[in-house]
Amino acid sequence: MNLPISIRGARQHNLRNLDLDLPSNKLIVFSGPSGSGKSSLAFDTLFSESRRRFLDCLSARARQGMEQPEKPEVDSITGLPPALCLEQSVRQQSSRTLLGSITEILDYLRILYAAAGTPHDPETGQELVRKSPDRITEELVSLPEQTRLVLAAPAETLLAQDPAATLGDFQRQGFLRVYWNGEVRDIEEIGPPSPPPPDAALVIDRIIIRGEGTASRVADSLQTALRINPDEVRAIITRPGEEAAVQAFHTRYRNPETGFLLPQLTPRHFSFNSPLGACPACQGSGLNDRENAPCPACGGLRLSPLALAVTMHTPGRAYNLAELTALPLEDMAGEVERLETPASLATALNPLMGEINKRVRFLNELGLSYLSLDRQANTLSGGELQRARLASQLGGALSGVLYILDEPTAGLHPSDTDRLLHALRSLRDQGNTVLVVEHDEQILNAADHLVDMGPGSGANGGRILAQGTLPEILENAESPTGAWLSGKRSMPASAHRALPSSRLILTGATKHNLNNVTLNIPVGALTCISGPSGSGKSTLVRDCLIPAVRQDLAGKKGVPRIVQGSEHLNRLVVIDQSPIGKTPRSTPATATGLLQVLRPLYAQLPLSKQRGYTAARFSPNIRGGRCERCLGTGMIEVDMNFLGNVTMPCDACQGQCYNRETLEVTWKGKSIAQALALTVDEAADFFSSLPKATAILKSMQDVGLGYLSLNRRADTLSGGESQRIKIAAELAKAPAWKLAEDGKRALFILDEPTSGLHFNEVALLLTALFRLRAAGHTVLCVEHHKDLLDAADYLVDMGPGAGRHGGNIVAEGTPAAVAAMPEAPTSRWLSSH
Template sequence: MPKSRSASSIRIRGARVHNLQSVDVEIPRDAITVITGVSGSGKSSLAFDTLFAEGQRQYIDSLSAYARQFLDSLPRPDVDLIDGLAPTMAIDQKPGSTSARSTVATVTEIYDYLRLLFSRVGLPHCGSCGAAIARQSADVIRDALLSRPEGSKLVLMAPMVRGRKGAHRDVFESIQVAGLVRVRVDGEMYLLEDAPELAVRKNHTIEAVVDRLVVREGVESRLADSLSLALRLGKGLVTAAVQDESGNWIDSIYNTAMACIECGASVEEIEPRTFSFNSPYGACPTCDGLGQVDSGDGKTICPSCNGGRLRSEAMGVTIDGVSITELTAMNLTDAATWIGGLGPTLSPLHRAVAKPIQSEVSKRLEFLDEVGVSYLTLDRSAETLSGGELQRVRLATSIGSGLVGVCYILDEPSIGLHPADHDRLIRCLRRLQQNGNTVVVVEHDEATMRAADRLIDVGPGAGAQGGKIVAAGTPKRIQANKRSLTGRYLSGVDAVPVPETRRAADRFLTLTDVNTHNLKTITARFPLGCLIGISGVSGSGKSSLVVDTLLPAVEYQLAHGKRLPTPAGGIAQFGKLTGAAELDKLVPIDQAPIGRSPRSCPATYSGVLDEIRKVFAATREAKTRGFTTSRFSFNSAAGRCELCKGHGVERISMNFLSDLFVTCPRCGGKRFNRQTLQVRFKGANVADVLAMTIDQAAAFFENMPSAHRLLSSLQAVGLGYMHLGQSSTTLSGGEAQRIKLGTELARTSTGNTLYVLDEPTTGLHFDDVKRLVGVLQRLVDSGNTVVVIEHDFDLLACCDWIIDLGPSGGINGGRLMAEGTPEQIAGRADNATARFLAKKLR
């Protein structure tokens, strides 16, 4: 039978979430659909706040009543109808649950397989002398204990439970059956009958006390018998506690399976948790498995594990001479080669054990290579990944999961990718779709748009001027649609104009012999008073050059040596910096959040709220009531709603789902108490003003120069659609960066400022890029120098100077491929950037 209309597509009717204006749209199932439009047009409202939100709500409603009691019901999005909806999964750029302990290997579950591989196949080595660990006989253990000084007190114990959750009543019973009367529980000694009740959800260690004796002549036979019993109960393990000269009890663990032939040192049984830096059995005790320790201005590499995170016993286990820390320090390409070549040197038994593990790891490494992140190392902290990198890592994990019938929703997966890598990303999306899934992508990348089965253009403008479906259909149909702004750019009718001339490069800020991270002792020249683009494939060294070297080096010189250049990730390594004397200010503008709580918003970060508070405090009503400017701050107890503490929302923990924020029932999201809201200016209270868009507020405060200047700057960077009080937790990295840029624009410029931006086109439509280029050019026209790390060739084509790194990522990158004007770069035949730049300069 043919599929019904509802089964072949996802139908959305009457969507009114945020600025969507009763949108009706169909998204074909088992196809790739790209949703595009200018910033603030309603793309994310449609994809995430409508489509994904309803999918998540339906999933929770499908759970059992028992499961739902731990979760709050999600409100239905403001939509008349959504049918044909498949189970939804969002792969966005948010860090989620990643922490300092999360790495590329753990996020992709590759590390779980590696832990299993090394525990089953690895060869342990002694942490003291480096010799291979061999089995230890009971006689050898006995002789080691008898070698203690005469008179030494000794307690022999059989480890029964080691770091396991549970009450373990059966363990205590087995100890009693063995005829023993003492036990050590979590380091404390008890008579068996006095042993405490154990908390079920806590880890416990239980050791049966087999014998207590003193080392002296004639004890040999008794020690041998007790040792035999302890090894039998402990399944090959025995703990010997010996009292030293100071009266302290020192534990030594002996193992009939694992001991050093040379020095007799024992190690515990090698298990998967031996290699876990999240477990006390594997984590380096100095850094607690973080690989770094606190010292002076910041984190330094742990001196005990040298950043490996693990105990020496774990790092001493090798396969073909490679430890697990050495393997995870490899980039994904080298790791795949090592895993693929494993086998010939292994025994037949070990080869059989390793084979299925090899298959799973190789498959995941293959997917990571497909999405263009092969330059990453397995031990790379997830916290240091860009939003785009993290999203592509998650995408590779989803492809490897093999799920079918799922609706995947992605948020600009091309962010941070050089166009040379876009084809690989598109192939991954197509593979996900061909596996029987629906793929919905919010995207501005031209190549991704052209590769889509269906293109949905949302607009025509931002905020209240957006929220409509301007056009929907195949990319070719959109390209032919004159009403579609996206279509006009795809067809070439509209374009970001390329300057006819370039600014002269005659004064340089020069960094010599830079070898930070993967940079290969390069010398880079940054012409002062120019717009400079830093290009290259992902992982080529762009951030290493600019963020980790140029920024701290300039900062150090401007501070006249008061602070050392200590960027995250280590000391910048370079020969010297010249030309910085011509600068008097450094302004880095990154994509870090402008605040980490719902209380932060564009109004607070830009400082416009301070001006607004002055306006309200100057009203007659405020003066009559004795209200000062602090009354109109939601950080002040006097003026804010005390139920939500000025947040406007309440946070609800959703356990394994993302936390949910719901509108405060007392203030209705207005953030302020009733008395504060009674004060009005031109008929609006302070909550009404914060609910305005930046465009609306600029008109409202037209006659207030200080407030209007700040608002006009935010308008200039394309944020007019944004609400003044919009929570910082809802802002994208690109929006946060443009708020910072707009705030800087409003400040008085000296004309000798170095501005550094990291991919400012993130989240921008073609038309938004045109506006951004105009803003950056104005900054340079004032005599400033602007450096942008960028992949967008509309912006790169407008630069005066380009520094291109490559040829690829990771250890195969870090070389200066070319520098010069866009025309000079485009004329090179040996350069990946040149190919794409030439198309923009035609």
């Protein structure tokens, strides 16, 4: 019987001394509002403790150079298996990390090409040949009866340094003759040797071919010759009635015409991270650094000419490693299964081929068929990256492991979520416990065990409100998630309006996989673009629509408008999940403009006037008021030499970002640093007398960010939090609600705004989007969330599939109209179906 994972007294971050028992070998889902403690429990408690225990098992020497994690704030955890964490972090990935690296498929392919690839001369393209000792023996034994055979080992290299000493060494080993200047001579006949001739070879044996009985002697002599020179053996062959002829047999790949000799291939010869395999011109980056263009030597393929000259064959064609990994995974699956491998290597290669096929199949099953293995990891979305890691774990076939996943449905169409669920269940059925931090309705309904946390965020969270099976959660009055799943709570009414006649129309979109698409969306309405992952949604909006609208709004004379109807707009607002700033000094307070409100406030205080402080004094970006030890970041980086750099709170300002003199200025008892350390909810009370600050803080509360600290560093925010901060900043601006005098309005474009949001927060987001729409603005969302799709005035559904199977607008219209179209990929998930 599998013991449960028992947690007692968990107090990490905002957790309130939790006690919890989680069943083993089940699919468990943690749900609840952002900041309610889900990640603190899953990642910062369970995973951190599992990792700490693993490191404690290592020797002190093995732990050298490793960061030693602190013990999480918890009294005890029993029944905790080894844990693997599959996060969505993309920023840490190097440009040299590929999808094939993450899934380990590339490692297997390198072994395959080194062991079974067909090499060619990199200069001429001629196929290189070599012969095994057995094959050489077969050819020699098959010579006509009475053929005289002299087997010799080429020795020019051995003789080059000290001919006399080497010849003497040959004699001591029992060898008596050498092949020298075209004839067999006794070693003793050779006087003081001059530099050896090019044909110098040590005679191993002289044999007369007499049928198959000669085979064992030829084989033994051949092995002796190969011990002297493992790369080549020469045979001086005198057939009956013919002159003697010299024939060379190579055991390594060689071009007899050019003399090119292939080195012994290893997997490193196929790695662009190794000097052996990297293109010498770009060192494996694939780029011409000066021009940031593909390397002219390798064409961006990263590999050396030698690696690119090695191929694997299918019945239809040959592929070098770069060509094979450039195929979409849906095509690669079939080609890998058809690769031809030598029968003699079947025992060694069959397990290898099985691993490659299995992992490629898992990637396709997880809805990543439109990607290729040479895709850079830092260009993948968080959801794609996490599914790639999941495919790798499915391929590993581990059991007895706790897998922890962070919102794996991010960016997934409902059809892709079905595939994800199949993978999660496969992991569970292999004897693992799968713990998912998630809000998606399909995942919640499929869970074996649900843990609902809340009731709010930050200090208002950290409690377990309900736990159990889905039926138990649905009946539990204490569970907010249960109320949403059961239908007891519902989203705010969308108040669908009649579609306006004015339209924004983009025609002829052909980038990437788009098939000459025409995008037609109503002005002044809420429109959602949906469709499977890889169907072309982001390409259409990010790469085609946004640049076109920006060019039109720039209003260059003589340049015709690209988007019909863009004359109705005076502003484009793109709200994506990118960071809110480029430096650690960027925070919610700076991104929303709140700091711009507070700095003049503190500059007007009596002590500031007495000292001559201006508003600039209270900026962490400007010399004078900031802490110069940390340059206003509140953190310093300590160089630990070979242990790497460690970031810690600044010892001069204790993480407050400002110097002592600036911190002496207080308003209502709080310095500028103390005010910025408040959460949004706390700050709303503290600054309630300031209308401008109140408007900003209210807009942040309206999108569910009440728990967030105003000084939270930009590089610690999730993509969803960054996006909601941008939405709040727009909601707080008066122009968002007032039409320009000429009646023009803004176009708001949002990229998956529901990412990471609980049902409660989706409801808040919808209310905010309805406010934008009510002010006459046009809102366009790339989205999969069913509730947002149902609330939209207009849907554009793309597909029907991903990659080359997508790139089309399959259906468009109101949600009710699209729900009635069976050809629409999203139709069966719409409530109005």
